[in-house]
Amino acid sequence: MVVAGLAAASVMLSGCLYSMIPEQSSSKPSATNAPDTEGVAENLLRFYGQTLTWTECGTGFDCTDVTAPLDWENPGDGEITLSVIRHQASGTAKGSLLTNPGGPGASGVDLIQNSLDYAVGADLIANYDVIGFDPRGVGRSTAVTCFDAAGMDDYLYSIPAAPRGSAEWETELLAAHKKFAEACEANSNGILPFITTINAARDMDLIRGVLGDKKLNYLGYSYGTFLGATYAELYPERAGRLVLDGAIDPAVSGLEVSATQAIGFESALRAYMKSCLDSGKCPFNGSVDEAMTDLGALLASVDASPLKNGDGRRMGADALMTGIIAALYSEDSWSYLTDALSGALQGDPSIAFQLADFYNGRENGTYADNSSEAFRAYNCMDYPVEDDPAAEAASTAKIAEGAPTIATYWDGPDSCSVWPYPPTGTRGEIHAKGAGPILVVGTTNDPATPYEWSESLAKQLDEGVLITRVGEGHTGYNKGNTCVDKAVEAFFLDDTVPENGLRCE
Incomplete structure (x- = not known):
């Protein structure tokens, strides 16, 4: 909410970088179940009772559109369309498994269509109809x-x-933020006030109902944990097996989110730097502290004298920081960060631009998605405005102390202060009383959703169960940790609830 710098503004609460994963394929003809309309209010029956028309959208996938109310409080005041993709179970289906890759603003359709076996493991693909959807406002x-x-x-x-x-x-x-907000208002056909996580959670229940499932089974990553927890709070009686991976703490303010994330990325950057120095191929020398100081000098140099790219663009410190942060989501990207920083030290920002472009969804001068726009729309409606100078000063001081390398490129004016609509969201604990066990997966040095948030959410939930992945990177399931994967899959497949506090080294 208060992340500044035009490039760094899209960092907070961002989702995983799933589109790096190659396309997948599988096959099975489509099938449709009768909608579940039990307990649905009369004015919503036309939405929950709609018949879906599925069409093939790639080998092994079928797609449909679901019609939802624009305003759930006034369902007669207009409609929106939700794009849904399905990969049917290769074996006997236990029902549907909805997924969300995070953001807010990441495409769930793209996640499943391009990265199915990265989103879910093979046993879940065999036993569930895996569902991806683009939340309202997205894709x-x-x-x-x-x-x-x-x-x-x-x-x-x-x-x-x-x-x-x-x-x-x-x-x-x-x-610049005001100009952007005015363009969003002018070009979004009146939907901005309704782009909220509560409305998206209600959309998820609609998707559950039209798919014919009595309860929602759900795997949400990053921001998707907030979406899933919100669903469980709204519809505890309809919550099936829910796994929330890389959790957001729903009780923390936007200022707290910003400060905690800055410190998380600084910690990940230090872990990267140690690995870089140990590799013998690092463009920096000395101790981690000395290398971080040198990186800070590089950022200051680029800030003072931007680097010219081969396509004519200039890279300032904000764009370089975006590229750095993009690479910190996964250890698999650390080698690219080394190449990017080596190039920048030699005056060549091309690889750093590749990382920043990838983060922003930019491809060959165009944008492959609207993730940056949707990200801003959700956060500006979900997070209450914070205008307490003392709280802002405390946040700035916390970032400066805990993230000295990042701090200079993190703070700035609140972009949501010029959003055309006041926020409707609130911040508070989510308990989901009556929802049953909900698994929360946290990674100890996750930069984007720091581990303390997973600990907090698991404690808030009436039946929260914490699984800890010890390691680097964003999220924990399906990342090669057998302990985490077995616990998550046993829950989905056999209703086996792991011991609370399971620690996976």
Whole structure:
């Protein structure tokens, strides 16, 4: 909410970088179950009782559109479309398994279509109809639309003329945020006030109902944990097996989220730096502290004198920081970060731009999705406005102390302060009383959703069960840790609830 820098603004609560995974294929003809309309209010029956038309959308996948109310409080006031994809169980199906890759703003359709066996393990693919969907405002669903590609380039990559941290700099950034917000309002056909996590959770129950499932089985990553926990709070009697991986703490404020994430990325950056120094191929030398100081000097140098790329773009420190953060989501990307930093030290930002472009969904001068727009829309409606100068100063001091390398490129004016609609979301604990056991998976050095959030959510939930993955990177399931994978899959397949506090080294 308060992450500044036009490039770094899309960092907070961002989802996993799933689109790196190669396309998958499988096959099975489509089938449709009768909708579940039990207990549905009369004014919602036309939505829950709709008949789905499935069409093939790639080998082994079929797709459909689900019609949902624009405003769940007033379902007669308009409709939106939700894009849904299905991969049917290769064996006997236990029902549907909905998935969400995070964001907010990441495409669940793309996750399943391009990265099925990265989203879920083979045993779940065999035993569940795996469902991906684009939440309202996202991708192929009725979507938030703001700038064209040139406008997004200017918004995400432009370098402010005023000195960083000055009043003029803040004014310049705030003007850019306002221009972006005005474009979103002008081009999104009135949907912005309804792009909220509560509405998206209600959409998930609609998807459950039209698929014919009595209860929702769900695997949510990153922001998807907040979506899943919200669902369990709204519909505890309809919560089936829920696994929340890389949890967000629903009780922390936007300022707390920003500070905790900054410290999490600093910790991941230090872990990367140690690995880099140990590799013998690192562009930095000395101790981790010395290398971090040198990295800080590189960022300051790029901030003062941006690097020119071969395509004519200039890389400032904000874009370089975006590239760094993109690579910290997974240890598998650390070698690319080494190449990017080596290039930047030699005046070549091309690999760093590749990382930043990948993070922002930019491909060959265009944008493959609307994740940045949807991200802003959800967060600006979900998080209450914070305008307490003392709280802001405390957050800034916490970031400066706990994330000294990142801090300079993290703080700035609140982009949501110029959003065209006031937020409707609140921050508070989620207990989901009556929902049954809910698994929460946390990774000890997860930079994007720090481990303390998983600990907190598991304690808040009336029947929360914490699984700890000891390691680096964002999220824990299906990342090669057999202990985590077995616990999650035994829960989905056999209703086996692991011991609370299971620690997977």
